Amino acid sequence: MKSDITKVTTHINANEALIFERSQPGRVGYRLPALDVDEQPISDIVPQKFLRDDDLEGVPEVSEVDVIRHFVRMSTWNYSIDQGMYPLGSCTMKYNSRLNEKVARIPGFAGLHPLSEAEDAQGALQVIYELQEDLAEITGLPGISLQPAAGAHGEMTGVMIIRAFIDARDGEGGSARRRTMLIPDSAHGTNPASAHLSGFSVKTIRSTVEGLTDLDHLRELCAGGDVAGLMLTNPNTLGLFERNIQEICRIVHDAGGLVYMDGANMNALVGIARPGDMGVDVIHLNLHKTFSTPHGGGGPGCGPCCCTKELEPFLPVPRIVKTGDQFKLDFKYPQSIGRVKAFLGNYGMMLRALAYIQTHGNDGLREATEAAVLNARYIAHGLTSDYEKPFQAPPMHEVVFTDKRQTRKGVHTLDIAKRLIDYGFHPMTIYFPLIVQGAMLIEPTESVGRQELDQFIDAMRAIAREAQEDPELVINAPHDTRIGRLDEAAAARKPVLRWKPKQVATTA
Amino acid sequence: MLHQVGLNSAEELFDSIPRDLRLTRNLNTTPALSEIELLAGFEQLATRNPGARRVSFLGAGAYQHYIPTIVDHIISRSEFFTAYTPYQPEISQGTLQAIFEFQTLVCQLTGMEVANASMYDGSTALAEAVLMAERVTKRSKVIACGAIHPEYLEVITTYVQHAGIELLHAPIDSETGQTSGALDLLDDKTAALVVQSPNFFGCIEDVAALAEKAHAVGALLIVTVTEAMSLGLLRSPGACGADIVVAEGQSFGVPLSFGGPYVGLFATREKYARQIPGRLVGEAYDKEGRRGFVLTLATREQHIRREKATSNICTNEGLIALATTVYLETMGRRGLQEAAAQCAQKAAYTAKRISELEGFSIPFTGPRFNEFVVRAPVDAKQLLARLASESNITGGLPLSRYYPDRPNEFLVCATEINSRAQIDALIDGLASSGKT
Numbered sequence: 001m002k003s004d005i006t007k008v009t010t011h012i013n014a015n016e017a018l019i020f021e022r023s024q025p026g027r028v029g030y031r032l033p034a035l036d037v038d039e040q041p042i043s044d045i046v047p048q049k050f051l052r053d054d055d056l057e058g059v060p061e062v063s064e065v066d067v068i069r070h071f072v073r074m075s076t077w078n079y080s081i082d083q084g085m086y087p088l089g090s091c092t093m094k095y096n097s098r099l100n101e102k103v104a105r106i107p108g109f110a111g112l113h114p115l116s117e118a119e120d121a122q123g124a125l126q127v128i129y130e131l132q133e134d135l136a137e138i139t140g141l142p143g144i145s146l147q148p149a150a151g152a153h154g155e156m157t158g159v160m161i162i163r164a165f166i167d168a169r170d171g172e173g174g175s176a177r178r179r180t181m182l183i184p185d186s187a188h189g190t191n192p193a194s195a196h197l198s199g200f201s202v203k204t205i206r207s208t209v210e211g212l213t214d215l216d217h218l219r220e221l222c223a224g225g226d227v228a229g230l231m232l233t234n235p236n237t238l239g240l241f242e243r244n245i246q247e248i249c250r251i252v253h254d255a256g257g258l259v260y261m262d263g264a265n266m267n268a269l270v271g272i273a274r275p276g277d278m279g280v281d282v283i284h285l286n287l288h289k290t291f292s293t294p295h296g297g298g299g300p301g302c303g304p305c306c307c308t309k310e311l312e313p314f315l316p317v318p319r320i321v322k323t324g325d326q327f328k329l330d331f332k333y334p335q336s337i338g339r340v341k342a343f344l345g346n347y348g349m350m351l352r353a354l355a356y357i358q359t360h361g362n363d364g365l366r367e368a369t370e371a372a373v374l375n376a377r378y379i380a381h382g383l384t385s386d387y388e389k390p391f392q393a394p395p396m397h398e399v400v401f402t403d404k405r406q407t408r409k410g411v412h413t414l415d416i417a418k419r420l421i422d423y424g425f426h427p428m429t430i431y432f433p434l435i436v437q438g439a440m441l442i443e444p445t446e447s448v449g450r451q452e453l454d455q456f457i458d459a460m461r462a463i464a465r466e467a468q469e470d471p472e473l474v475i476n477a478p479h480d481t482r483i484g485r486l487d488e489a490a491a492a493r494k495p496v497l498r499w500k501p502k503q504v505a506t507t508a
Numbered sequence: 509m510l511h512q513v514g515l516n517s518a519e520e521l522f523d524s525i526p527r528d529l530r531l532t533r534n535l536n537t538t539p540a541l542s543e544i545e546l547l548a549g550f551e552q553l554a555t556r557n558p559g560a561r562r563v564s565f566l567g568a569g570a571y572q573h574y575i576p577t578i579v580d581h582i583i584s585r586s587e588f589f590t591a592y593t594p595y596q597p598e599i600s601q602g603t604l605q606a607i608f609e610f611q612t613l614v615c616q617l618t619g620m621e622v623a624n625a626s627m628y629d630g631s632t633a634l635a636e637a638v639l640m641a642e643r644v645t646k647r648s649k650v651i652a653c654g655a656i657h658p659e660y661l662e663v664i665t666t667y668v669q670h671a672g673i674e675l676l677h678a679p680i681d682s683e684t685g686q687t688s689g690a691l692d693l694l695d696d697k698t699a700a701l702v703v704q705s706p707n708f709f710g711c712i713e714d715v716a717a718l719a720e721k722a723h724a725v726g727a728l729l730i731v732t733v734t735e736a737m738s739l740g741l742l743r744s745p746g747a748c749g750a751d752i753v754v755a756e757g758q759s760f761g762v763p764l765s766f767g768g769p770y771v772g773l774f775a776t777r778e779k780y781a782r783q784i785p786g787r788l789v790g791e792a793y794d795k796e797g798r799r800g801f802v803l804t805l806a807t808r809e810q811h812i813r814r815e816k817a818t819s820n821i822c823t824n825e826g827l828i829a830l831a832t833t834v835y836l837e838t839m840g841r842r843g844l845q846e847a848a849a850q851c852a853q854k855a856a857y858t859a860k861r862i863s864e865l866e867g868f869s870i871p872f873t874g875p876r877f878n879e880f881v882v883r884a885p886v887d888a889k890q891l892l893a894r895l896a897s898e899s900n901i902t903g904g905l906p907l908s909r910y911y912p913d914r915p916n917e918f919l920v921c922a923t924e925i926n927s928r929a930q931i932d933a934l935i936d937g938l939a940s941s942g943k944t
Binding site for chain 2: 018020030038042045052053061076077082113116137150199278338346362393417426427450481499
């Protein structure tokens with residue numbers, strides 16, 4: 001009978017309407033200064049045929065309070081790092097320092113136009129330069145561009161650099177132009193997609209039963225010729241360090257190819273080992289993973305591309321260089337792959353990442369890596385008796401388990417993930433990497449303490465028990481959320497991708 | 509904890525890394541700084557960016573507009589900015605619903621039927637639109653109108669270099685500053701005609717006429733907008749017949765921040781929904797019939813389709829899309845109209861005053877929104893440098909940055925931020941700095 005009750009406000013436990021459903025004609029939430037120049041009829045400025053004639057129909061009319069309440073209510077429906085552990089494997093959900101947010105909002109940076117003359121932006125350019133130097137030191141790769149906006153964008157940049165280098169070396173023409181990019185079957189989907197965008201065809205390398213790159217298969221593929229490069233994640237997406245990395249690089253180099261490393265998992269290596277020392281030619285970093293710039297519900301990121309001296313001429317332009325004590329943009333790289341983004345990249349993320357590096361210090365960076373790996377190792381240790389661990393080698397910063405033991409009772413990875421929500425945790429990455437059936441990839445990061453790790457382990461073990469004793473409980477999870485499992489298949493069959501006013505919706 | 513997992517030292521955590529690959533020294537980065545030291549350092553660097561403190565008439569793809577205080581307040585909520593991509597809908601409805609509203613607002617403003625959850629920025633959104641046009645039409649020739657932002661053109665060139673797409677350039681009319689009427693390059697091999705409106709020189713293009721020409725040969729019309737505020741006043745690209753509309757959304761509540769993070773808007777017709785790059789959020793229901801939102805049509809995306817995906821994009825500009833959503837909802841229908849109208853009025857006033865200055869002229873006759881080219885009696889780069897040092901005003905962008913054959917021209921932008929007093933100071937400054 002709750003429909004009889006008229007509530008003054010929507011309680012935060014209830015769903016929030018769309019803003020369009022709250023709109024009231026005539027309501028406003030802004031005020032601009034009165035126009036202080038002589039006003040002309042607008043059609044004297046812009047001919048009538050170029051003016052909007054729909055009066056912005058449908059755009060909401062709400063007050064400032066409406067907007068605040070709307071978003072605050074919606075926000076209560078989001079899980080976030082600040083609420084607790086967010087163990088998404090390969091996503092590196094670590095704490096986002098408020099100090100870094102403050103730095104990014106300093107008016108002298110936030111208010112600076114990207115096309116300012118270099119002499120008007122020396123401080124901003126110095127930030128880019130210093131971050132470049134630090135990332136070059138961390139990766140052991142001296143050439144660097146901060147222009148790419150995200151990991152996949154950095155990947156595309158990296159493989160385009162490989163394309164350009166090989167074309168410059170071998171000549172562009174001819175049927176002998178190398179076109180094959182080798183990618184392990186455990187790789188992120190962005191790898192093959194980026195390779196395709198850069199004109200390569202993809203050949204997949206098998207993983208061994210130990211979860212490492214199959215060297216024999218790699219040799220076989222390289223012997224086939226045509227190999228332009230290899231895209232390798234290290235530690236790989238199973239959380240294992242490719243201990244044969246030097247041999248892998250040697251095989252690819254001997255075949256005339258280059259080695260690209262996906263830096264998504266650099267949180268396992270910072271301060272411990274450097275890709276440049278392993279024989280890697282080019283890498284991208286995710287500042288929004290390893291260097292703690294916030295994920296923001298899906299972005300923005302920043303995906304710097306770092307490479308060897310040999311590949312440096314091919315990096316995107318402009319490059320930020322230092323001449324004497326002046327910083328400037330340098331466009332004179334005729335072999336450059338070109339520009340991958342307007343302006344200089346996601347600058348606000350660069351400020352945050354540099355602040356992260358400087359507040360941690362060189363020893364702090366190493367300690368963070370140690371803690372991240374130790375935490376993953378602790379989880380691996382804590383869950384082995386209850387969950388199937390498909391690879392026996394000790395993991396680095398993330399560990400993969402499967403649902404093999406639970407499926408006997410009809411409980412699958414998705415169910416375990418959803419049940420974890422009832423225990424107050426965000427689930428781990430599920431069903432990735434694709435080569436592991438029912439994969440659960442867990443990355444705690446350094447931002448959780450032992451107490452929370454223990455709670456997580458306890459929750460996972462409790463779910464394992466429930467799967468044995470009361471599988472329905474797990475299969476029907478989550479139970480405590482404001483909404484149940486949504487019918488994603490139906491959503492994809494007849495997609496509704498925007499709100500429409502009622503009368504229009506019925507005719508569409 | 510080390511002992512619990514059977515180790516004696518932190519060093520042993522890394523036993524799987526060959527010993528000769530392990531660093532035996534500390535990284536050569538700075539020692540740890542305290543909050544006091546760190547802020548002092550960055551504040552000091554910020555003082556070396558005088559460009560950020562000047563009265564400015566610089567636009568050219570990044571614009572200063574009023575940002576309501578609540579925008580930064582809302583995007584600073586932990587629940588939004590420290591969340592990941594909403595892969596678990598039961599505990600991510602805040603993000604998902606915000607994206608659904610974002611998609612709706614983008615459709616309303618562009619006059620299109622579907623929009624995605626954002627791209628990196630306007631330039632990469634445009635490059636993705638070109639790639640999509642090739643997929644949709646299975647044709648490989650793309651014609652770019654002459655007055656597209658030069659950096660956007662560079663980005664497209666980079667993106668298409670391995671896609672087998674031939675990129676051609678249509679000229680502009682030297683009198684109107686608009687794409688020239690001829691467009692002889694269009695033919696039945698053309699996948700898309702790409703136009704920016706208002707274009708890089710600030711001139712509004714006749715998008716409807718271009719759409720007609722493109723459609724006549726079976727090509728798509730891609731419209732790119734770098735000054736999204738213009739959508740508050742100008743006829744929407746969708747209403748003009750565009751097939752794909754991309755825009756830089758920075759004007760909607762996003763600080764200049766030296767070039768990013770910004771947000772790319774991407775919208776198209778419903779029939780092309782399955783060809784869209786990037787994430788999409790759709791409506792869905794649970795068993796109780798409660799409405800919610802989920803990521804949908806994922807079979808287009810790289811994590812499922814791998815090399816056959818519509819794009820390699822994964823991380824997008826989520827939080828900036830949220831800022832844009834909060835901005836658009838706060839300004840609302842009337843606020844957008846008023847802000848856009850003020851931009852047009854202030855720019856018209858500025859242009860009129862400059863054209864009255866001796867030796868200065870406005871070379872292009874095409875209609876404009878809030879930006880226009882000025883031809884000065886002297887070298888524009890030097891003039892603007894003098895203006896900055898003598899009057900502490902950034903007067904615009906010297907076109908020689910991109911067009912060495914236009915040494916005396918510069919691009920001026922006025923928005924609702926620029927008061928009449930600022931505009932009058934610009935006029936006085938130009939008058940005195942522009943003396944030959």
